[in-house]
Amino acid sequence: MKSLEENFKKNKVSCVSVIKVKGGDIYRGVSFAIERVGGVNLKGKSVLIKPNLVDPRLPESGEITNPEVVEALIKYCKEKGAEKIVVGDGPSYYQSETRLKDCFTKTGTAKVAEKCGVKWVIFDDLSYRKFRNVSPYTPPEFMVTDLVFTSDVIINVPVMKTHFMSKVTLAMKNLKGTLKRENKPKFHRNLARAVVELNKIVRPTLNIVDATLVRKDFPLLIAGKDIVATDAVTSSIMGFNPEDVEMIKFGFEEGLGEINLDKIKVEGDDLKGIKMNFFLPSEKIKEKFPLLKLEVENACCGCLIPILSCLSEFEESKEKLKIKLRIVAGEKEEKILKTPFPNTVFIGNCTKKVAKNFFVEGCPPDEKEIKKTLKNFFIREEQTQDKKRGIII
Ligand code: SF4
Numbered sequence: 001m002k003s004l005e006e007n008f009k010k011n012k013v014s015c016v017s018v019i020k021v022k023g024g025d026i027y028r029g030v031s032f033a034i035e036r037v038g039g040v041n042l043k044g045k046s047v048l049i050k051p052n053l054v055d056p057r058l059p060e061s062g063e064i065t066n067p068e069v070v071e072a073l074i075k076y077c078k079e080k081g082a083e084k085i086v087v088g089d090g091p092s093y094y095q096s097e098t099r100l101k102d103c104f105t106k107t108g109t110a111k112v113a114e115k116c117g118v119k120w121v122i123f124d125d126l127s128y129r130k131f132r133n134v135s136p137y138t139p140p141e142f143m144v145t146d147l148v149f150t151s152d153v154i155i156n157v158p159v160m161k162t163h164f165m166s167k168v169t170l171a172m173k174n175l176k177g178t179l180k181r182e183n184k185p186k187f188h189r190n191l192a193r194a195v196v197e198l199n200k201i202v203r204p205t206l207n208i209v210d211a212t213l214v215r216k217d218f219p220l221l222i223a224g225k226d227i228v229a230t231d232a233v234t235s236s237i238m239g240f241n242p243e244d245v246e247m248i249k250f251g252f253e254e255g256l257g258e259i260n261l262d263k264i265k266v267e268g269d270d271l272k273g274i275k276m277n278f279f280l281p282s283e284k285i286k287e288k289f290p291l292l293k294l295e296v297e298n299a300c301c302g303c304l305i306p307i308l309s310c311l312s313e314f315e316e317s318k319e320k321l322k323i324k325l326r327i328v329a330g331e332k333e334e335k336i337l338k339t340p341f342p343n344t345v346f347i348g349n350c351t352k353k354v355a356k357n358f359f360v361e362g363c364p365p366d367e368k369e370i371k372k373t374l375k376n377f378f379i380r381e382e383q384t385q386d387k388k389r390g391i392i393i
Helices: 002-011 026-035 067-079 109-115 173-177 181-201 229-239 246-253 279-286 301-316 332-339 369-377 381-388
Strands: 017-018 046-051 084-089 120-121 129-131 140-145 153-157 160-162 167-169 206-211 220-224 266-270 290-294 317-321 325-329 344-347 359-360 378-379
Touching: 017 026, 017 229, 026 067, 026 153, 026 206, 026 220, 046 067, 067 084, 067 109, 067 153, 067 206, 084 109, 109 120, 129 332, 140 181, 153 173, 160 167, 167 173, 167 246, 173 181, 173 229, 173 246, 181 301, 206 229, 206 246, 220 229, 229 246, 266 381, 279 290, 279 301, 301 317, 301 325, 301 369, 359 369
Parallel strands: 017 266, 046 084, 046 153, 084 120, 153 206, 290 325, 325 344, 344 359
Antiparallel strands: 017 220, 129 140, 206 220, 317 378
Protein backbone atom coordinates (compact mmCIF):
# COMPACT_ATOMS: atom_id res chain seq x y z
CA MET A 1 0.00 0.00 0.00
CA LYS A 2 3.06 2.27 -0.02
CA SER A 3 2.18 3.74 -3.40
CA LEU A 4 -1.27 4.83 -2.17
CA GLU A 5 0.29 6.59 0.82
CA GLU A 6 2.97 8.29 -1.27
CA ASN A 7 0.40 9.34 -3.82
CA PHE A 8 -1.81 10.81 -1.13
CA LYS A 9 1.02 12.74 0.51
CA LYS A 10 2.27 14.10 -2.82
CA ASN A 11 -1.00 15.25 -4.32
CA LYS A 12 -3.63 16.09 -1.81
CA VAL A 13 -4.66 18.77 0.55
CA SER A 14 -7.71 17.29 2.14
CA CYS A 15 -10.75 19.46 2.34
CA VAL A 16 -13.87 18.79 4.41
CA SER A 17 -16.95 20.98 4.53
CA VAL A 18 -19.05 21.40 7.64
CA ILE A 19 -22.43 22.98 6.89
CA LYS A 20 -25.19 23.92 9.28
CA VAL A 21 -28.56 23.32 7.61
CA LYS A 22 -30.49 26.56 7.90
CA GLY A 23 -34.27 26.96 7.89
CA GLY A 24 -34.76 23.24 7.30
CA ASP A 25 -33.45 23.64 3.74
CA ILE A 26 -31.58 20.35 3.38
CA TYR A 27 -31.20 20.72 -0.38
CA ARG A 28 -29.33 23.99 0.09
CA GLY A 29 -27.19 22.38 2.79
CA VAL A 30 -26.33 19.42 0.55
CA SER A 31 -25.43 21.69 -2.41
CA PHE A 32 -23.22 23.89 -0.22
CA ALA A 33 -21.53 20.90 1.36
CA ILE A 34 -20.64 19.45 -2.06
CA GLU A 35 -19.65 22.74 -3.70
CA ARG A 36 -17.34 23.65 -0.80
CA VAL A 37 -15.24 20.56 -1.39
CA GLY A 38 -14.92 21.30 -5.09
CA GLY A 39 -18.11 19.70 -6.46
CA VAL A 40 -18.34 16.46 -8.40
CA ASN A 41 -18.57 15.97 -12.14
CA LEU A 42 -21.95 14.30 -12.55
CA LYS A 43 -22.79 15.12 -16.15
CA GLY A 44 -23.82 11.97 -18.03
CA LYS A 45 -22.64 9.77 -15.13
CA SER A 46 -24.21 6.79 -13.42
CA VAL A 47 -24.44 7.49 -9.71
CA LEU A 48 -24.83 5.15 -6.75
CA ILE A 49 -26.11 6.81 -3.58
CA LYS A 50 -25.26 4.57 -0.62
CA PRO A 51 -27.09 5.56 2.58
CA ASN A 52 -27.02 3.63 5.87
CA LEU A 53 -30.20 1.52 5.99
CA VAL A 54 -29.02 -1.06 8.47
CA ASP A 55 -32.39 -1.46 10.21
CA PRO A 56 -36.02 -0.73 9.33
CA ARG A 57 -36.09 2.18 11.80
CA LEU A 58 -37.46 5.68 11.56
CA PRO A 59 -35.00 8.47 10.73
CA GLU A 60 -35.56 10.02 14.20
CA SER A 61 -33.90 6.94 15.72
CA GLY A 62 -30.56 8.33 14.56
CA GLU A 63 -29.65 4.86 13.27
CA ILE A 64 -30.33 5.41 9.58
CA THR A 65 -29.67 8.11 6.99
CA ASN A 66 -32.38 10.76 6.87
CA PRO A 67 -34.37 10.16 3.64
CA GLU A 68 -34.62 13.93 3.19
CA VAL A 69 -30.83 13.99 2.72
CA VAL A 70 -31.12 11.19 0.15
CA GLU A 71 -33.88 13.13 -1.63
CA ALA A 72 -31.77 16.30 -1.70
CA LEU A 73 -28.86 14.33 -3.14
CA ILE A 74 -31.01 12.80 -5.87
CA LYS A 75 -32.24 16.26 -6.84
CA TYR A 76 -28.70 17.65 -6.81
CA CYS A 77 -27.39 14.82 -9.01
CA LYS A 78 -30.28 15.27 -11.45
CA GLU A 79 -29.72 19.00 -11.61
CA LYS A 80 -26.02 18.45 -12.38
CA GLY A 81 -26.90 16.18 -15.29
CA ALA A 82 -26.44 12.67 -13.87
CA GLU A 83 -27.75 10.15 -16.39
CA LYS A 84 -28.69 7.33 -14.04
CA ILE A 85 -29.15 7.40 -10.27
CA VAL A 86 -29.62 4.39 -8.02
CA VAL A 87 -30.11 4.36 -4.25
CA GLY A 88 -28.75 1.12 -2.80
CA ASP A 89 -27.71 -0.62 0.40
CA GLY A 90 -27.26 -4.08 1.87
CA PRO A 91 -28.88 -4.10 5.33
CA SER A 92 -27.52 -5.83 8.43
CA TYR A 93 -26.79 -9.57 8.41
CA TYR A 94 -29.14 -9.85 11.38
CA GLN A 95 -32.19 -8.73 9.42
CA SER A 96 -34.38 -11.59 8.33
CA GLU A 97 -34.88 -11.93 4.56
CA THR A 98 -38.45 -10.76 5.01
CA ARG A 99 -37.36 -7.48 6.60
CA LEU A 100 -34.80 -6.45 3.95
CA LYS A 101 -37.39 -4.53 1.95
CA ASP A 102 -38.59 -2.84 5.16
CA CYS A 103 -35.15 -1.25 5.48
CA PHE A 104 -36.11 0.83 2.43
CA THR A 105 -39.86 1.18 2.90
CA LYS A 106 -40.19 1.74 6.67
CA THR A 107 -37.27 4.18 6.71
CA GLY A 108 -38.97 6.33 4.06
CA THR A 109 -36.10 5.88 1.57
CA ALA A 110 -38.14 3.94 -1.00
CA LYS A 111 -40.77 6.68 -0.95
CA VAL A 112 -38.32 9.50 -1.73
CA ALA A 113 -36.59 7.45 -4.45
CA GLU A 114 -39.93 6.66 -6.09
CA LYS A 115 -41.07 10.28 -5.77
CA CYS A 116 -37.91 11.40 -7.57
CA GLY A 117 -38.30 8.68 -10.21
CA VAL A 118 -35.10 6.76 -9.41
CA LYS A 119 -34.53 3.08 -8.64
CA TRP A 120 -33.81 1.75 -5.16
CA VAL A 121 -32.09 -1.59 -4.83
CA ILE A 122 -31.21 -4.08 -2.12
CA PHE A 123 -27.67 -5.19 -3.01
CA ASP A 124 -28.60 -8.77 -2.12
CA ASP A 125 -30.87 -8.88 -5.16
CA LEU A 126 -27.98 -8.02 -7.53
CA SER A 127 -24.70 -9.61 -8.55
CA TYR A 128 -21.53 -9.59 -6.45
CA ARG A 129 -17.83 -9.64 -7.24
CA LYS A 130 -15.69 -12.19 -5.43
CA PHE A 131 -12.41 -11.33 -3.64
CA ARG A 132 -9.92 -13.95 -2.42
CA ASN A 133 -6.97 -13.79 -0.02
CA VAL A 134 -7.03 -10.00 0.23
CA SER A 135 -5.35 -9.74 3.64
CA PRO A 136 -4.93 -11.60 6.92
CA TYR A 137 -7.64 -9.36 8.42
CA THR A 138 -10.41 -10.21 5.97
CA PRO A 139 -12.10 -13.59 5.44
CA PRO A 140 -10.31 -15.77 2.84
CA GLU A 141 -13.18 -15.10 0.46
CA PHE A 142 -15.81 -12.36 0.40
CA MET A 143 -18.16 -10.63 -2.04
CA VAL A 144 -18.74 -6.94 -2.79
CA THR A 145 -21.75 -5.65 -4.72
CA ASP A 146 -20.99 -5.20 -8.40
CA LEU A 147 -22.74 -1.86 -8.37
CA VAL A 148 -19.74 -0.13 -6.76
CA PHE A 149 -17.61 -1.17 -9.73
CA THR A 150 -20.12 -0.42 -12.45
CA SER A 151 -21.19 3.04 -11.22
CA ASP A 152 -19.17 6.08 -12.33
CA VAL A 153 -19.77 7.95 -9.09
CA ILE A 154 -20.38 6.64 -5.56
CA ILE A 155 -21.86 8.98 -2.99
CA ASN A 156 -21.49 7.48 0.47
CA VAL A 157 -24.04 8.85 2.95
CA PRO A 158 -23.50 7.51 6.49
CA VAL A 159 -25.23 8.83 9.57
CA MET A 160 -23.32 10.33 12.52
CA LYS A 161 -23.43 7.69 15.25
CA THR A 162 -21.37 5.69 17.71
CA HIS A 163 -20.65 1.96 17.66
CA PHE A 164 -20.03 -0.52 20.47
CA MET A 165 -16.94 -2.04 18.82
CA SER A 166 -15.46 0.78 16.74
CA LYS A 167 -16.45 3.87 18.80
CA VAL A 168 -17.85 5.64 15.75
CA THR A 169 -19.48 4.34 12.58
CA LEU A 170 -19.12 6.90 9.80
CA ALA A 171 -18.07 6.97 6.15
CA MET A 172 -15.38 4.26 6.29
CA LYS A 173 -17.59 1.79 8.11
CA ASN A 174 -20.69 2.57 6.03
CA LEU A 175 -19.00 0.74 3.16
CA LYS A 176 -19.58 -2.53 5.01
CA GLY A 177 -23.07 -2.34 3.54
CA THR A 178 -21.53 -3.14 0.14
CA LEU A 179 -20.53 -6.64 1.33
CA LYS A 180 -22.68 -9.69 0.76
CA ARG A 181 -24.66 -10.03 3.97
CA GLU A 182 -23.32 -13.44 5.00
CA ASN A 183 -19.73 -12.13 4.78
CA LYS A 184 -20.35 -9.30 7.25
CA PRO A 185 -20.02 -11.15 10.60
CA LYS A 186 -16.53 -12.39 9.68
CA PHE A 187 -15.42 -8.79 9.12
CA HIS A 188 -16.10 -8.17 12.81
CA ARG A 189 -13.31 -10.43 14.02
CA ASN A 190 -10.82 -7.65 13.33
CA LEU A 191 -13.26 -4.92 12.49
CA ALA A 192 -11.03 -1.83 12.16
CA ARG A 193 -8.40 -3.55 10.00
CA ALA A 194 -10.95 -5.40 7.88
CA VAL A 195 -12.91 -2.21 7.13
CA VAL A 196 -9.68 -0.47 6.09
CA GLU A 197 -9.02 -3.34 3.65
CA LEU A 198 -12.54 -2.91 2.25
CA ASN A 199 -11.89 0.82 1.87
CA LYS A 200 -8.96 0.01 -0.40
CA ILE A 201 -11.38 -1.82 -2.69
CA VAL A 202 -14.44 0.45 -2.56
CA ARG A 203 -13.50 4.11 -3.11
CA PRO A 204 -16.42 6.55 -2.89
CA THR A 205 -16.20 9.71 -4.96
CA LEU A 206 -17.77 11.71 -2.15
CA ASN A 207 -18.81 11.14 1.44
CA ILE A 208 -21.56 13.12 3.15
CA VAL A 209 -22.15 12.44 6.83
CA ASP A 210 -25.75 13.05 7.78
CA ALA A 211 -26.05 14.75 11.18
CA THR A 212 -29.32 16.49 10.41
CA LEU A 213 -31.29 14.75 13.14
CA VAL A 214 -28.67 14.44 15.86
CA ARG A 215 -29.62 17.76 17.41
CA LYS A 216 -32.75 19.48 16.16
CA ASP A 217 -31.26 22.91 16.92
CA PHE A 218 -28.04 22.06 15.12
CA PRO A 219 -28.59 20.04 11.92
CA LEU A 220 -25.23 19.43 10.25
CA LEU A 221 -23.81 17.94 7.08
CA ILE A 222 -20.12 17.06 6.78
CA ALA A 223 -18.73 16.31 3.32
CA GLY A 224 -15.38 15.30 1.91
CA LYS A 225 -13.73 13.38 -0.88
CA ASP A 226 -11.03 12.13 1.49
CA ILE A 227 -12.84 9.46 3.51
CA VAL A 228 -10.34 9.42 6.40
CA ALA A 229 -10.38 13.22 6.72
CA THR A 230 -14.21 13.22 6.61
CA ASP A 231 -14.33 10.70 9.45
CA ALA A 232 -11.56 12.50 11.37
CA VAL A 233 -13.39 15.86 11.28
CA THR A 234 -16.74 14.22 12.09
CA SER A 235 -15.40 12.21 15.03
CA SER A 236 -13.78 15.34 16.41
CA ILE A 237 -17.15 17.15 16.21
CA MET A 238 -18.66 14.18 18.07
CA GLY A 239 -16.13 14.77 20.84
CA PHE A 240 -13.62 12.00 20.05
CA ASN A 241 -9.95 12.30 19.19
CA PRO A 242 -9.64 10.70 15.70
CA GLU A 243 -6.28 9.24 16.74
CA ASP A 244 -8.18 7.18 19.34
CA VAL A 245 -10.44 5.64 16.69
CA GLU A 246 -8.55 2.62 15.33
CA MET A 247 -10.36 2.53 12.00
CA ILE A 248 -9.46 6.15 11.19
CA LYS A 249 -5.90 5.73 12.48
CA PHE A 250 -5.27 2.56 10.45
CA GLY A 251 -6.88 4.21 7.40
CA PHE A 252 -4.37 7.04 7.66
CA GLU A 253 -1.45 4.65 8.21
CA GLU A 254 -2.49 2.73 5.11
CA GLY A 255 -2.49 5.92 3.05
CA LEU A 256 -6.23 6.24 2.55
CA GLY A 257 -6.43 9.83 3.75
CA GLU A 258 -5.49 12.50 6.27
CA ILE A 259 -6.12 12.22 10.02
CA ASN A 260 -4.29 15.31 11.23
CA LEU A 261 -6.90 17.99 11.86
CA ASP A 262 -4.27 20.73 11.43
CA LYS A 263 -3.62 19.54 7.89
CA ILE A 264 -7.28 19.28 6.85
CA LYS A 265 -8.81 22.38 5.30
CA VAL A 266 -12.25 22.81 6.84
CA GLU A 267 -14.67 24.81 4.70
CA GLY A 268 -18.19 26.03 5.29
CA ASP A 269 -19.76 27.51 8.38
CA ASP A 270 -17.56 28.82 11.11
CA LEU A 271 -18.18 26.16 13.71
CA LYS A 272 -14.90 26.44 15.57
CA GLY A 273 -14.88 24.44 18.75
CA ILE A 274 -18.27 22.85 18.17
CA LYS A 275 -18.47 19.59 20.12
CA MET A 276 -21.53 17.35 20.20
CA ASN A 277 -20.19 15.31 23.13
CA PHE A 278 -21.50 11.91 22.14
CA PHE A 279 -21.50 9.16 24.75
CA LEU A 280 -20.01 5.81 23.81
CA PRO A 281 -22.63 3.02 23.67
CA SER A 282 -21.06 1.34 26.72
CA GLU A 283 -21.46 4.60 28.71
CA LYS A 284 -25.05 4.94 27.52
CA ILE A 285 -25.87 1.38 28.62
CA LYS A 286 -24.35 2.06 32.05
CA GLU A 287 -26.53 5.15 32.37
CA LYS A 288 -29.74 3.46 31.18
CA PHE A 289 -29.26 0.20 33.08
CA PRO A 290 -27.22 0.93 36.20
CA LEU A 291 -27.86 -2.60 37.56
CA LEU A 292 -26.35 -4.23 34.47
CA LYS A 293 -22.80 -5.55 34.17
CA LEU A 294 -21.75 -6.40 30.61
CA GLU A 295 -18.80 -8.78 30.24
CA VAL A 296 -18.58 -9.07 26.48
CA GLU A 297 -14.96 -8.11 25.75
CA ASN A 298 -14.11 -11.07 23.51
CA ALA A 299 -17.50 -11.44 21.88
CA CYS A 300 -17.94 -10.87 18.16
CA CYS A 301 -20.93 -9.16 16.58
CA GLY A 302 -22.80 -12.48 16.34
CA CYS A 303 -23.50 -12.15 20.06
CA LEU A 304 -23.04 -8.40 20.51
CA ILE A 305 -25.58 -7.21 17.96
CA PRO A 306 -28.53 -9.27 19.27
CA ILE A 307 -27.64 -8.42 22.90
CA LEU A 308 -27.49 -4.69 22.14
CA SER A 309 -30.63 -4.86 20.03
CA CYS A 310 -32.54 -6.52 22.95
CA LEU A 311 -31.27 -3.85 25.35
CA SER A 312 -32.30 -1.10 23.00
CA GLU A 313 -35.78 -2.68 22.65
CA PHE A 314 -36.09 -2.84 26.44
CA GLU A 315 -35.08 0.79 26.62
CA GLU A 316 -37.56 1.83 23.92
CA SER A 317 -40.40 0.00 25.66
CA LYS A 318 -39.36 1.60 28.96
CA GLU A 319 -38.39 -1.64 30.63
CA LYS A 320 -36.00 -1.47 33.57
CA LEU A 321 -33.86 -4.10 35.23
CA LYS A 322 -35.50 -5.23 38.43
CA ILE A 323 -32.37 -6.81 39.96
CA LYS A 324 -28.61 -6.82 39.37
CA LEU A 325 -27.73 -8.74 36.23
CA ARG A 326 -24.53 -9.78 34.51
CA ILE A 327 -24.49 -10.66 30.79
CA VAL A 328 -21.52 -12.73 29.68
CA ALA A 329 -20.56 -13.39 26.03
CA GLY A 330 -17.35 -14.31 24.18
CA GLU A 331 -14.51 -16.65 25.23
CA LYS A 332 -14.15 -16.66 29.02
CA GLU A 333 -11.82 -18.24 31.57
CA GLU A 334 -13.17 -20.73 34.10
CA LYS A 335 -12.25 -18.27 36.85
CA ILE A 336 -15.25 -16.14 35.86
CA LEU A 337 -17.34 -18.64 37.82
CA LYS A 338 -15.48 -17.71 40.96
CA THR A 339 -16.51 -14.06 40.66
CA PRO A 340 -19.58 -13.85 42.87
CA PHE A 341 -22.54 -12.45 40.99
CA PRO A 342 -26.10 -13.41 41.80
CA ASN A 343 -27.68 -13.46 38.34
CA THR A 344 -25.74 -14.17 35.18
CA VAL A 345 -26.98 -14.86 31.67
CA PHE A 346 -24.40 -16.64 29.49
CA ILE A 347 -24.83 -16.02 25.78
CA GLY A 348 -23.44 -17.98 22.85
CA ASN A 349 -21.46 -21.22 22.55
CA CYS A 350 -18.22 -19.44 23.50
CA THR A 351 -19.51 -19.38 27.09
CA LYS A 352 -20.67 -23.02 27.10
CA LYS A 353 -17.72 -24.19 29.23
CA VAL A 354 -18.47 -21.73 32.00
CA ALA A 355 -22.24 -21.36 31.64
CA LYS A 356 -24.64 -22.06 34.50
CA ASN A 357 -28.42 -21.71 34.90
CA PHE A 358 -29.27 -19.06 32.31
CA PHE A 359 -27.59 -20.02 29.03
CA VAL A 360 -28.59 -19.16 25.48
CA GLU A 361 -26.77 -21.51 23.16
CA GLY A 362 -25.90 -21.04 19.49
CA CYS A 363 -23.25 -19.46 17.35
CA PRO A 364 -24.64 -16.98 16.67
CA PRO A 365 -27.38 -17.40 19.26
CA ASP A 366 -30.97 -16.66 18.35
CA GLU A 367 -32.06 -13.10 19.20
CA LYS A 368 -35.56 -14.25 20.22
CA GLU A 369 -34.07 -16.73 22.70
CA ILE A 370 -31.80 -14.01 24.13
CA LYS A 371 -34.76 -11.70 24.54
CA LYS A 372 -36.86 -14.42 26.18
CA THR A 373 -34.11 -15.18 28.70
CA LEU A 374 -33.28 -11.55 29.48
CA LYS A 375 -36.96 -10.73 29.86
CA ASN A 376 -36.95 -12.63 33.18
CA PHE A 377 -34.93 -9.78 34.65
CA PHE A 378 -36.74 -6.78 33.20
CA ILE A 379 -39.96 -5.09 34.18
CA ARG A 380 -42.00 -2.28 32.60
CA GLU A 381 -41.54 1.07 34.32
CA GLU A 382 -45.27 1.62 34.89
CA GLN A 383 -45.48 -1.85 36.47
CA THR A 384 -42.85 -0.72 38.99
CA GLN A 385 -44.81 2.43 39.67
CA ASP A 386 -48.11 0.56 39.97
CA LYS A 387 -46.49 -1.87 42.39
CA LYS A 388 -45.26 1.06 44.42
CA ARG A 389 -48.83 2.26 44.58
CA GLY A 390 -49.87 -1.19 45.75
CA ILE A 391 -51.78 -2.23 42.64
CA ILE A 392 -51.32 -5.84 41.60
CA ILE A 393 -51.16 -6.25 37.82
S1 SF4 B 1 -20.69 -17.70 20.33
FE1 SF4 B 1 -20.29 -17.34 18.16
S2 SF4 B 1 -21.31 -15.41 17.78
FE2 SF4 B 1 -21.03 -15.55 20.00
S3 SF4 B 1 -19.10 -14.56 20.47
FE3 SF4 B 1 -18.69 -16.72 20.17
S4 SF4 B 1 -18.09 -16.86 18.00
FE4 SF4 B 1 -19.17 -14.90 18.25
